[in-house]
Amino acid sequence: MENVYHYPPELFELVVDALSVLSRSKQGVIDFMRGAGVEHCDLQDVQQLVFRNRNAISKAEIARRVLTRINERRSNSGLRVRRELLKRITGFESFSLCWPKDQAKARGLVAQVREVVNQKDAFTRMQIERHKERQRVVEAAEANQREKEQARKKRTEARDALYRLFGEKDSAKRGRQLERALTQLFEAHGVSVLEPFQLHSHEGYPVEQIDGFISLDGRHYLVEAKWRDSPVGREMVTSHLMRVFTRPQADAIFITASKFTEGALAVCREAFQQGRLVIVCMLQEIIRELDTTDNLRDYLQRKVRAAIARKEPEASL
Numbered sequence: 001m002e003n004v005y006h007y008p009p010e011l012f013e014l015v016v017d018a019l020s021v022l023s024r025s026k027q028g029v030i031d032f033m034r035g036a037g038v039e040h041c042d043l044q045d046v047q048q049l050v051f052r053n054r055n056a057i058s059k060a061e062i063a064r065r066v067l068t069r070i071n072e073r074r075s076n077s078g079l080r081v082r083r084e085l086l087k088r089i090t091g092f093e094s095f096s097l098c099w100p101k102d103q104a105k106a107r108g109l110v111a112q113v114r115e116v117v118n119q120k121d122a123f124t125r126m127q128i129e130r131h132k133e134r135q136r137v138v139e140a141a142e143a144n145q146r147e148k149e150q151a152r153k154k155r156t157e158a159r160d161a162l163y164r165l166f167g168e169k170d171s172a173k174r175g176r177q178l179e180r181a182l183t184q185l186f187e188a189h190g191v192s193v194l195e196p197f198q199l200h201s202h203e204g205y206p207v208e209q210i211d212g213f214i215s216l217d218g219r220h221y222l223v224e225a226k227w228r229d230s231p232v233g234r235e236m237v238t239s240h241l242m243r244v245f246t247r248p249q250a251d252a253i254f255i256t257a258s259k260f261t262e263g264a265l266a267v268c269r270e271a272f273q274q275g276r277l278v279i280v281c282m283l284q285e286i287i288r289e290l291d292t293t294d295n296l297r298d299y300l301q302r303k304v305r306a307a308i309a310r311k312e313p314e315a316s317l
Contacts, residue, residue: 007071007082011116018089018109019063021102026050029059033066036084042069090114158188159290171227178225179211182255186214189296210243216300219277220250227257227283234263241271241278251277255286260314268313279303280313
């Protein structure tokens with residue numbers, strides 16, 4: 001009932017019939033509608049007809065004429081009156097006030113109005129729920145789109161931070177910035193990562209520098225990042241693998257802008273034979289992946305599968 005707007009034809013006719021029997025007199029019909037909030041301007045002409053000549057208009061015609069006006073009104077006042085009339089009709093219980101011959105008919109009409117109103121309310125509530133569900137779907141889709149845009153923006157910013165390093169002439173500064181850029185890149189691509197950190201002795205002296213620590217598909221990797229003009233040699237690889245072997249269940253990832261010497265690759269393969277997974281990623285290879293698929297996580301997963309399958313640290317799929 002709360003959601004009834006303009007009366008549909010079947011409800012309109014029922015309301016007309018109900019109003020004509022719920023009151024014994026024509027003035028009673030007018031008073032019933034006035035009590036529901038029908039404005040004076042809508043009642044004025046029928047009131048005058050009743051006053052001048054009661055036989056000039058019937059109770060049903062009074063109801064029909066006034067209901068037609070309020071049913072066509074689109075303002076909030078029209079809606080309020082329509083609702084109030086239905087509320088009063090469906091809540092009517094004083095059938096003894098009707099003419100005895102009309103009491104059974106009045107009970108039947110009130111019951112019919114209740115049934116129509118309940119059906120319309122159920123349909124309206126169903127429509128509202130459908131609208132809410134559509135709205136929830138739209139809002140969820142919009143939220144998902146915003147998340148995707150934010151994630152894309154984050155990946156773009158991380159990629160640009162890496163690209164800017166190619167303009168850095170200071171090799172030491174470039175190396176430090178590479179660590180931060182890779183950390184930002186891992187985070188942007190959904191790879192669990194710890195920022196670069198140092199371990200210190202009890203006396204407070206630095207004993208280990210960890211460029212990065214990532215987790216991927218249940219495995220944990222110590223990351224070593226190098227940007228040198230000359231190839232990465234055996235000594236640098238050995239130093240990093242020593243840190244790896246002091247940590248149970250840890251594996252190794254090397255990310256380098258220059259190639260590995262054959263001696264460095266041999267050390268990686270030896271570590272492989274001792275049960276440690278060692279992955280060698282070329283920086284240019286990562287950049288190509290970012291330019292083509294923009295999916296660093298997938299790239300790392302493919303590198304891991306290739307290294308395991310071929311027992312080769314540099315392998316790619």
